[in-house]
Structures are given as C-alpha cells and as structure tokens.
Amino acid sequence: MxxxxxxxxxxxxxxxxxxxxxxxxxxxxxxxxxxxxxxxxxxxxxxxxxxxxxxxxxxxxxxxxxxxxxxxxxxxxxxxxxxxxxxxxxxxxxxxxxxxxxxxxxxxxxxxxxxxxxxxxxxxxxxxxxxxxxxxxLPRLEPGKLSNAMIGFGTFNIDGQGRIPGIFRFNLMGALSRLSGRMRMHGSTGIDLAYTASGVLGGAVVFGHHPWDNAAGVALVRAAGGVVTDLRGRDWTIESGSVLAAAPGVHEELLDMINDEVSRVADSSDER
CATH class of the missing domain: 3.30.540.10 (Fructose-1,6-Bisphosphatase, subunit A, domain 1)
Known part of the structure; x- marks a missing residue:
C-alpha cells in the first residue's frame, strides 16, 4: 500500500x-x-x-x-x-x-x-x-520575528553531560531569554513541534535525538511551511542529534543565537 x-x-x-x-x-x-x-x-x-x-x-x-x-x-x-x-x-x-x-x-x-x-x-x-x-x-506559517514568538524549550539537568551538556542548555536558555521572554517548557517534544506547526509557538528547541520523539513533529512543521534543521543548522535527518524547528524568520534568529553561544563557549575554552 x-x-x-x-x-x-x-x-x-x-x-x-x-x-x-x-x-x-x-x-x-x-x-x-x-x-x-x-x-x-x-x-x-x-x-x-x-x-x-x-x-x-x-x-x-x-x-x-x-x-x-x-x-x-x-x-x-x-x-x-x-x-x-x-x-x-x-x-x-x-x-x-x-x-x-x-x-x-x-x-x-x-x-x-x-x-x-x-x-x-x-x-x-x-x-x-x-x-x-x-x-x-490550518494556514501555512507566515514569516515571524523571535521577539514576538513563544519558543518551546527542551528540559535539562544543568549538571548533565552527554551529547549536549546541561550547562550549554542552561546558557542557551539564558541567551534566548534576552531575545524572547516567552519560553515554554512543556515536557513533551510532540507538543512543542505540533504547536510550532500550528503557529501557537514560533519555534522549538529540541535536544533529544530519538526518531520516535521527532519524526512526527518534523513532518508536521515541514508540511506547515516551517524550517527544520538540527541545532547547528544542518538539514534534519532521521539520524540528527537535535531539532531546531520554527517559522521562517524565527528559525534564522534562533540559529544565529545558537551559533553565537557556540562561539562564546569556544572562545572561553581558548582562553583557558
């Protein structure tokens, strides 16, 4: 079939x-x-x-x-x-x-x-x-601005290690708070991505990599005309280690913010 x-x-x-x-x-x-x-x-x-x-x-x-x-x-x-x-x-x-x-x-x-x-x-x-x-x-997603958008943000433990350390997630949340004071932590990747696809959220920052968490929501956001990559801006695939999904415009601003935070971490490491 x-x-x-x-x-x-x-x-x-x-x-x-x-x-x-x-x-x-x-x-x-x-x-x-x-x-x-x-x-x-x-x-x-x-x-x-x-x-x-x-x-x-x-x-x-x-x-x-x-x-x-x-x-x-x-x-x-x-x-x-x-x-x-x-x-x-x-x-x-x-x-x-x-x-x-x-x-x-x-x-x-x-x-x-x-x-x-x-x-x-x-x-x-x-x-x-x-x-x-x-x-x-539902209507397709219109271009938006991060300053006007609610953003779904993944959960974390500040002391957590692994692929995306907790301290990086914490610092990223702080950086995001300066650009949009409307962060939401729902505790459900599916909700974050579905609400991004419907326009309730302007975007979602997902730290998980499991396909069962991400695949359905990625399909929804793409079908709505949104942009889906990983946190470094690479096209999302079933093997990606994260998801950055957002309306056009909002996605670009989120990616710039993440890249700035990555650069800041790299500069801090070089100074040691």
Missing part, C-alpha cells in the same frame, strides 16, 4: 481507536525503568503492542516503536511510534502528553500525526501539507 492519503486515514483511525484507552490510563505508574529519569508505564507497552498490530495488519508496513524497537529507518518504509510522549507528565496526571506516529520512507518522514487526547487535539499532515487540526486545515 503506497497511497499516502489512504495511509493517513488508516493512521488516524488507529490513533482514534486508542485514544480512549490512553485517557483511561492517565496517572499510570512507572513499570519499566529505562534509565535516569526515564521510564515506561504498562500503558506504553500495551498501546505500542495494540497500535503496532493494527498498523501492520491494515497496511503491511512494519512499526518501529519506542518500547520494542523495529526495522531500521534509513531505507524502506516504516511506521515510527511513540505510544506515550511526555511519559512523566502522563504518569503524574498532567494533560500535556500524547501519541506520536510518523510514516518514514527512505529515512524521510512523509506522514506525521500527533494526538493529544487530554486536550482534545489531533494534528495530522502528509508531505506537502496542509496540517490538519481536528480535521480542519
């Missing part, structure tokens, strides 16, 4: 069918510890099994999920599923959480769906747009 409109309809049906179970499970406790400050609930596992079975049965396309993995994503066609995005929010009874689903062809997201049952919002798009919210098409 290759017709994207038909596949998008099937994906919508699958997520609609799982939405009531998603809502019933809000507040589910941690069941599987996956690392520091990272866990899955029993509902994560249940929803991924249910959705994966249905998508495979109805489309013949395999699923790569957060909890159980799946086919590699650089070639061929696969669904990419995050059954519960914003798991800590979900487990705490916070409404900012959702289900993320993308269709990836040769490593490129061509369908993106972000279902937010707690908010009654369903975002869906295919490559080329438009983005639909609850079945109604």
């Amino acid at each position: 290759t017709d994207l409109d038909e596949l998008l309809s099937i994906a919508r049906d699958a997520l609609d069918g799982a939405a009531s179970r998603f809502v019933e499970g809000v507040g589910a406790p941690s069941a599987v510890q996956k690392g520091r400050n990272d866990f899955a609930t029993e509902l994560d596992l249940e929803l991924e099994r249910t959705l994966s079975r249905e998508l495979l049965a109805r489309t013949g396309i395999p699923v790569h999920g957060e909890e159980f993995g799946g086919p590699q994503l650089l070639s061929g066609t696969a669904w990419v599923l995050d059954p519960i995005d914003g798991t800590f929010n979900y487990s705490s009874g916070h409404p900012l959480s959702g289900m993320l689903l993308a269709l990836v062809q040769e490593g490129v997201p061509v369908l993106g769906l972000t279902w937010l049952p707690g908010l009654g919002q369903r975002y869906a798009a295919r490559v080329g747009g438009p983005v639909y919210l609850n079945g109604q098409p």
Whole structure:
C-alpha cells in the first residue's frame, strides 16, 4: 500500500481507536525503568503492542516503536511510534502528553500525526501539507520575528553531560531569554513541534535525538511551511542529534543565537 492519503486515514483511525484507552490510563505508574529519569508505564507497552498490530495488519508496513524497537529507518518504509510522549507528565496526571506516529520512507518522514487526547487535539499532515487540526486545515506559517514568538524549550539537568551538556542548555536558555521572554517548557517534544506547526509557538528547541520523539513533529512543521534543521543548522535527518524547528524568520534568529553561544563557549575554552 503506497497511497499516502489512504495511509493517513488508516493512521488516524488507529490513533482514534486508542485514544480512549490512553485517557483511561492517565496517572499510570512507572513499570519499566529505562534509565535516569526515564521510564515506561504498562500503558506504553500495551498501546505500542495494540497500535503496532493494527498498523501492520491494515497496511503491511512494519512499526518501529519506542518500547520494542523495529526495522531500521534509513531505507524502506516504516511506521515510527511513540505510544506515550511526555511519559512523566502522563504518569503524574498532567494533560500535556500524547501519541506520536510518523510514516518514514527512505529515512524521510512523509506522514506525521500527533494526538493529544487530554486536550482534545489531533494534528495530522502528509508531505506537502496542509496540517490538519481536528480535521480542519490550518494556514501555512507566515514569516515571524523571535521577539514576538513563544519558543518551546527542551528540559535539562544543568549538571548533565552527554551529547549536549546541561550547562550549554542552561546558557542557551539564558541567551534566548534576552531575545524572547516567552519560553515554554512543556515536557513533551510532540507538543512543542505540533504547536510550532500550528503557529501557537514560533519555534522549538529540541535536544533529544530519538526518531520516535521527532519524526512526527518534523513532518508536521515541514508540511506547515516551517524550517527544520538540527541545532547547528544542518538539514534534519532521521539520524540528527537535535531539532531546531520554527517559522521562517524565527528559525534564522534562533540559529544565529545558537551559533553565537557556540562561539562564546569556544572562545572561553581558548582562553583557558
């Protein structure tokens, strides 16, 4: 099956069918510890099994999920599923959480769906747009200015190390606060990217690299006419280590800010 409109309809049906179970499970406790400050609930596992079975049965396309993995994503066609995005929010009874689903062809997201049952919002798009919210098409993103925009910002621990150290994230947040005092930390990459695609946010700074977190939202922002790169301005791919997504104009200002911060860190290192 290759017709994207038909596949998008099937994906919508699958997520609609799982939405009531998603809502019933809000507040589910941690069941599987996956690392520091990272866990899955029993509902994560249940929803991924249910959705994966249905998508495979109805489309013949395999699923790569957060909890159980799946086919590699650089070639061929696969669904990419995050059954519960914003798991800590979900487990705490916070409404900012959702289900993320993308269709990836040769490593490129061509369908993106972000279902937010707690908010009654369903975002869906295919490559080329438009983005639909609850079945109604949204206008394409207009060029904007960072000073007028709300920006979604990823969570962090200031003492964290790794690919993008916590202190860099903290300093980046400080630099952003000078240019836009309207930062929002939702605790859900899916929400940050869907709200960027819809124009609620002017942009989103995402430090995570997992395809199940990013692919659906990247598809939405691109379909809306937004700009998507990594934090260094390179075109986003399924292997990218971060996401910088924003409306035209806002993206350029965000990238300039990030480059200034990278240069400042480099200059400080040279002085030591």
